[in-house]
Amino acid sequence: MTFRVGLLGTGPWAEIAHAPALSGHPGVEFTGVWGRRPEAAADLAARFGTRAYADVDALIADVDAVAIALPPDVQAPLAARAAAAGRHLLLDKPLAATVGEARAVVEAAEASGVASVVFFTVRFDRTTGEWVDEQAAAGGWFTGRADWLGSVFAGGDSPFAASPWRREKGALWDVGPHALSVLLPVFGDVTDVAAVSGSGDTVHVALRHAGGAASTATLSLTAPEPAAGVTVELRGERGVLTLPGLGEDPVEALRNAVDALITAARTGQPHPCDARFALRVTETLASVEEALVKR
Structure with a gap:
């Protein structure tokens, strides 16, 4: 059917x-x-x-x-x-x-x-999705970082540059969910956040997770084009591993x-x-946003 x-x-x-x-x-x-x-x-x-x-x-x-x-x-x-x-x-x-x-x-x-x-x-690209699942199942990670740097608002011809909500909410809400979709399953739920803003809409985030691990994320849509890219690095009992590139379009x-x-x-x-996981991502983004306001 x-x-x-x-x-x-x-x-x-x-x-x-x-x-x-x-x-x-x-x-x-x-x-x-x-x-x-x-x-x-x-x-x-x-x-x-x-x-x-x-x-x-x-x-x-x-x-x-x-x-x-x-x-x-x-x-x-x-x-x-x-x-x-x-x-x-x-x-x-x-x-x-x-x-x-x-x-x-x-x-x-x-x-x-x-x-x-x-x-x-x-999470739905087979190459990277399987990698995230494998590292989440393996455990033993004590720290990691997720850098999601885009140049959407740094010139060029991105079809998303005219998006009003992206201009209003910035990298935290646009690429931040991607970073959290990797960090949460690997390190566990977030219990505490800290954040500082950088150039343009860049945000630097530090997260404490329920199991005691800590991770960081750097998020931007205003990075210079030569500096744009995605890096996820995990460090733990198995050494240092990095997220492979997307295997599918x-x-x-x-x-x-x-x-x-x-x-x-x-x-x-x-x-x-599912939507409940996405709710937890939204709650975390809101906590980061609040931490930025308090500064």
Whole structure:
């Protein structure tokens, strides 16, 4: 049986990743597209052989699940709405712009018994996802660092440079979830945070974890292009290990996330990257933001 999925959103990420992933997935019926700009929804739907919906509730009514590619403050209420209607959720990071909005998504999903998967790219790329799982299972790590440095706002032609929410929330909320999606499973839950700001939107974060380990993260969307890149380094009983490079493009990684959602929906077993995990990520981001304000 095919899994009917509707896409909410028509921006660059919907065009680059979501629409190709859904239209090319053998187990998915790409039912339709809804967007805040009807003309963009019509264009995206036409290019990927599906239907544009003018009414978001009509699309929600016609599907088994929704995939959402919208800013976090728009995603959260729509996700809660879809969950209340009994629809499974394929969401993006960050889950929401506030802890309260993120918690509302979790509560709606759990009340309806629907499955949720939040697309943390590193966790759904096979190469890096398997690496994270292996290091989390191995244990014995006492410290590590995750540097996520982008040059989105440092010139160039990034399709995300015009994103209002990224300009408002900065690297902490955009790439911070990626760093936490690795650090939390490896080191455990965060019990304390400290943070200082750097150049542009750069943030330097120190985390204490429940097991006693500590980790750091440097996050930026304003790094000079030659300095941009991702490095994750773990140090412990097994020596020093670094995160391998992504092995798949975002479309394939997103199809893996679709597979994970279908499995969770059919088995009733929560995925490790579900909305509850994304809520914990949101809570941690909010704690870091508070620590920055206090300085």
